Amino acid sequence: MNPPVATAFFFYLLAATMIIGGILVITRKNAVHSALALITALLAQAALYLMLYAPFVAGVQIILYAGGIMVLFLFVIMLISIERNMKERQFNKQWLVGIVAAAALGALFVTVYTKTSRGVSLFIEGRMSYGESQNTQMIANLLFDRHAGMYMFAFEIASLLLLVAIIGAVVMAKKRI
Amino acid sequence: MAYCSEKAMNTLLHISTLHYLVLGAALFLLGIIGVLTRRNVVIVLMSIELILNAVNLNLVAFSRYWQSIHGASALHGQVFAIFVITDAAAEAAVGLGILIAFFRNKETVNVDEVNLLKW
Amino acid sequence: MTDPKTLSSFDLDTAEKTYLDANELVINMGPQHPATHGVLRVILRLDGEKVLGLECVIGYLHRGVEKIAENRTYTMFNPYVDRMDYVAAVSNGLGYCEAVEKLLSVEAPPRAQYIRVILTELNRIASHQLWLGTHALDIGAITPLFYTFRDREEILKIFEKYCGARLTTHAFRIGGLQYEAYDGFEEDVRKFCKFVKPKIDEYEELLTTNRIWLERTKGVGVISGKDCIALGVTGPVLRASGVKWDIRKALPYANYKNFDFEIPTGQNGDTYDRYIVRMIEMRQSLRIIEQAVAGIPEGPIMAKVPKVMKPPVGEVYHSIEAPKGELGYFIVSDGSTQPYRVRVRPPSFVNLQALDLMCRDQLVADVIAVIGTLDIVLGEVDR
């Protein structure tokens, strides 16, 4: 069977964008550059969601992460003057701990992912149509439907969490309460 | 491509759930390194976003895997991803609020200097 | 009464020091800023967008008009005053001529007085129209600017026909007028009055009940009558704060006694009241012009004044109601052909003092609105 070159090409392109973006996020001195790198990574991830037949999550990713949260980040970076901070040391002395911890975790992931049962990887790809055109409706059914919706309670809890976050953010940012 | 077996080539080119999981793991590790080593709180928060996104990628990839087993309407992973994005929004709002309050009092954004419970 | 200490509480050095404070932002507005009406430089101390204080830096247009007066004869200095408030040159000339006339103890003949009033009031309308256009432009409404300039053009045409100049008119002479009114002058003025009345309604239609205009001007740049008096603020700004003080009525000069007109006052002393006061003033000016044109007498236009003026030793202060406020001339004569000292009390300069007080705790955008509503002309502020 011919390997699906287009899919592989786009996957590796987007994956490379994400990895490079991630590396830039944690290495840039300037927080604005970090934020821009993170935005690039997030947009690449939205494209990966589309490749995974999850258009609704991709849309939410763009509108909330790239258009909302990251604007908030940029806003805050601009409110606090960063010139002085940029002259300081950027990394703390825990880099050894960081590398070790990351290596240990990486080893764990590698062992899990390469584990096979009877010569077949645990996570093979099934081949079927995923009903992309009904994606949004199906997510809505899971969230809101009176009979099939099992996440309604979780949804309400999430909205409560957002309310708490709003109040928390207002209290934190206010100078005089 | 003599040095690359056909089987390995096949594994590389047939994008499966595993590929997404590896990518997610890599992003997760990058986020961990960022959180542990950076001093700038803003970048630490951004690394946390990176970690959350790695998790999300895994969730959506699993969702697709789950769909291939349980039918098209088994979108639980995607619903989880949406909840995680909600949490990320809440976390960013509160985290940045704390950051602004901190900056206003200490005139710095270094996470090392957050060593008092009260100021 | 506001404590004068609080009025100007910071200088450039403290501004430099506070620059490092993250909560305070020091912004320099001007002298090449489109909204400062010329070369005014305003140094703003901001907390976010809130104004903590500001300082005006003036003098970019200083030409030493008062010093020049000491080296010119009384007649020669007359054109210079036109260059102070170039938007209302006729009023400047009137103030100077009347001050010297007072010093010489002569009075212009009635016909000259009437023509002087007509031209001055026309100039008041022109000045207010220019103010309205630029003020509305500062607040973001582009269209009134073009409407007011279209109609101001008619006034300038009358000036041009009368004395040949449009902006720096040099219309009056000490003791009366140089030129007799041209043929059809009265007809032109009458036509203009008829023409401009609906146009003023047009401006008001665009702005007076416009929600955004109301929100931008109501409660903005509030100043109380007491503060106005304490700072010496005059003109429409003072009247909008509820003080009924107009030199045309209070200390009548020229022949304003003969005319029937009202002095509009506001209650709140905010930008909107100042706008309304000026709009009514335009209509009242039209009323004065109509009465003056109807009652214009025949007769000479020049009083008997010597060719070489040597006023007796002494000093005189004479003030008139210029479009922007009280315009005063203090002239000291040492008996020679040249004044010993001329001191001008320009309304814009004095009114500008109130800017700091009016802008406290307002937003940056309000500073623009307040500078506009003070109706300053930098030629007059800096002289």
Next chain:
Amino acid sequence: MHSIVEYITSYLQSNQTPGAAGNFAWATIYILLVFVGLSIAVICMNWLERKILAHMQVRLGPMRVGPHGLLQPIADALKLLLKEDIIPAEADATVFWIAPFIVVLAAFTVFVVVPFGPTHAITDMNIGILFMLGVSSLAVLGIVTAGWASNSHYPLIGALRSSAQMVSYEVAMGLAVVSAIMMTSANAEGTGTLSMIGIVQAQLEQHEWFLFKYFPLGIVAFAIFAIAMVAETNRAPFDLPEAESELTAGFHTEYSGFRWSLFFLAEYSAMIAVSSIAVTLWMGGWLRPFPNALSGPTWDLVFSLFPGLTFLFLAALCFYSTARMPKHPLFRIQTMGLAGFGVVLALIGLILFWGPARTRIEDIYWFSAKVAGFMYLYIWYRGTFPRYRFDQLMKVGWKVLLPTGLALLILTAIVGMRTEILSMFQEGLR
């Protein structure tokens, strides 16, 4: 070779968008067509705005370059391209360089899902409207970074203002959009859609524009959107980020030449984009007036004549102006140019009467006509209103539009579910 031709032509028989049909060749052609059309629309808009605004303000506007200044936008574009591209010494050069491209990309990418007709869209997405809102919200990133990278006070304040403004108005905008999307589910199956094409088809099936649905809820939602979209595109009376009397030019103060023209391009295409959303959601998208009441072949023919007639009318205007041109040798070339322009317009009009062209162009014509109406509104606002102050702008967004939007959302849900709610009550009573 044959297969390639077949591949390209195969799309023509299908009644899908090229994206949905999976035909990359036609998708590319559509992308080119849309972007070229968009650029032409922006150029026309530039000329029209200057002329219309000028005539509102008792002036003539551009008159020198070409007859009635018709070539002025081209002259301006040339000037901007040839101008020196200045990057301030203290600026962050990389970010300064990238920022305008972010804005332009965000403004142009949304047109991927704009439906100019049932098949005249680059693609039809399941999440169409969400995609449009999301991508258009990316423009704020470009504006913020542009202001920051300039490393100057005025652009920074302008950028902060605009980011706060766009983020706040997105909320109200989203609420209004959700209420329109809810209306799409008022059918037998009770399932709505986020697809742009689906939304228009829902209006066709429900026999009314969502503007008039559940009167007055549709109109209120539309009003919220219409206000929010002006704020979203930073146009008068919400043009605070570029309030020239306060912040000189706002976030793009330090930009010049080509990069500045990118901001300009992005602003106008964003205006067209949000107007397209409004037209699609509330005004029936590509549908001609009264598609159900005045149906039948006669009415179809009558309405399909409109595109040609419009072009003939424009041509007539051109000929009228030609007749009124000054009869002086100096104006000979201009007069001939104007006449030639009229002839071209008339030819286009005549081509549009030809059957196949008529049917294919009709949807695009009605869509563009509706969008053009919104564009005129934008210009009209600019000629009429003063500018809001920043806190007042926020007050309008958060204290007026947001609560109204929330109430509207709940009311729309209640009205949409009224039969279910009634039956629930009856069950409860029983």
